[in-house]
Amino acid sequence: MQEYKTVENEACDSFIEKKSRFIGYVKPVVTQQEAVDFINSIKSRHWDATHNVYAYVLRENNIQRYSDDGEPSGTAGVPVLDVLLKAELVDVCVVATRYFGGTLLGAGGLVRAYSHTSKIAVEAGNIITMAQCSVMELSVDYSFYERANILLSDFGANIIDTQFTDRITITFSVKENCVSLLQEKITDISNGKYNLVFIKSKFDKA
Numbered sequence: 001m002q003e004y005k006t007v008e009n010e011a012c013d014s015f016i017e018k019k020s021r022f023i024g025y026v027k028p029v030v031t032q033q034e035a036v037d038f039i040n041s042i043k044s045r046h047w048d049a050t051h052n053v054y055a056y057v058l059r060e061n062n063i064q065r066y067s068d069d070g071e072p073s074g075t076a077g078v079p080v081l082d083v084l085l086k087a088e089l090v091d092v093c094v095v096a097t098r099y100f101g102g103t104l105l106g107a108g109g110l111v112r113a114y115s116h117t118s119k120i121a122v123e124a125g126n127i128i129t130m131a132q133c134s135v136m137e138l139s140v141d142y143s144f145y146e147r148a149n150i151l152l153s154d155f156g157a158n159i160i161d162t163q164f165t166d167r168i169t170i171t172f173s174v175k176e177n178c179v180s181l182l183q184e185k186i187t188d189i190s191n192g193k194y195n196l197v198f199i200k201s202k203f204d205k206a
Contacts, residue, residue, distance in 0.1 A: 002132050002176075003206065004059065006091045007125030015120065017113045019101025020050075024121025026094050029056065032063060035093040042095040050100040053114060055081035056093035071098075075110035083118035087127065094118050131206035133173040135160065135199040138186070140168055147189060155182050158204060173204040 007028050014023040025042050029035045035056040043052045053076040055066035064085075066077030080096050096117040105113060140148050145168045152159065157174040174182060183196050 004090050004130050004203075005088050005127055006130060007089065007122060008128045008205070009125050011121065011124035011126070013120040013124040015116065016101070017109070017116075018103040018105060020103070020105065020113070021099040021101065022113055022117040023097040024094060024117040024119075024124070025097070026092060026121040026125040028091055028125070029093045030058070030091050031060060032056075032058060032065075035065070038093050039095055042097065046097045048099075049097045051076065051096075051098045053077050053080055053096040053098070054094065055084060055118070057081070057084050057090050059090045071110060071114075072107060075107050076114045079111045079115040080118040083115055083122060087122060089122065089127065092122070092125075094121050096121070129206040130203045132176050132201065133158075133204040133206075134176050134179050134201055135171065135173045135204075136179065137197040137199055138170045138172070138194060139197075140170070140190075140194050142168060144190060144194065148186075148194075151182070151185055151189070155185075156206070157182075171199070173202065175206060176201065 007026055010027040012023060012025045027038045029038060039054045046052055051069045051071055053067060053069045053071060055077055057064050066081040068076040080094050084092060096114050138148060152172055155174055155178050157172040159172045161171040163169040186194050
């Protein structure tokens with residue numbers, strides 16, 4: 001997997017449907033334990049809620065789980081999960097909390113309400129694309145720093161750290177498939193004076 005989509009932040013949003021209050025919570029997670037811990041924290045926070053429905057999708061072993069938490073089968077957990085699957089999101093967990101307002105929504109109404117709860121939670125968490133990146137280091141003279149920054153920006157690099165000593169050392173991540181071309185540009189502009197140093201590979205925000 002060279003790229004995947006997930007959410008950037010833990011977030012929540014809510015709305016009212018026929019006096020029932022729906023609150024959607026989302027969090028980026030990478031393990032089943034992280035997902036379970038998040039679900040339990042929301043259940044603890046909303047111990048008095050009528051339902052705490054959840055769904056999560058993990059890259060790890062392609063795990064998909066959901067729970068209706070007492071709602072009629074297929075009307076809650078599945079709609080929450082479907083939103084994640086249709087958006088092709090992974091490493092994400094959504095908890096949809098409902099406080100019953102006294103008016104029955106019916107099966108169709110529940111599906112729409114829980115789908116919407118999942119959707120607004122995901123939107124609040126901000127969907128991002130994660131790509132296989134290389135963490136690199138570039139050490140340059142002060143006179144080359146501005147040109148290096150412009151070049152890194154052109155290649156969509158994410159600056160991780162910048163150290164100012166007798167030289168400037170920039171640590172950054174960039175898509176793996178951009179590394180060789182970036183090195184070519186640096187070599188060309190600096191007449192071969194500067195070289196990238198590979199640190200490690202990791203998934204990072206593209």
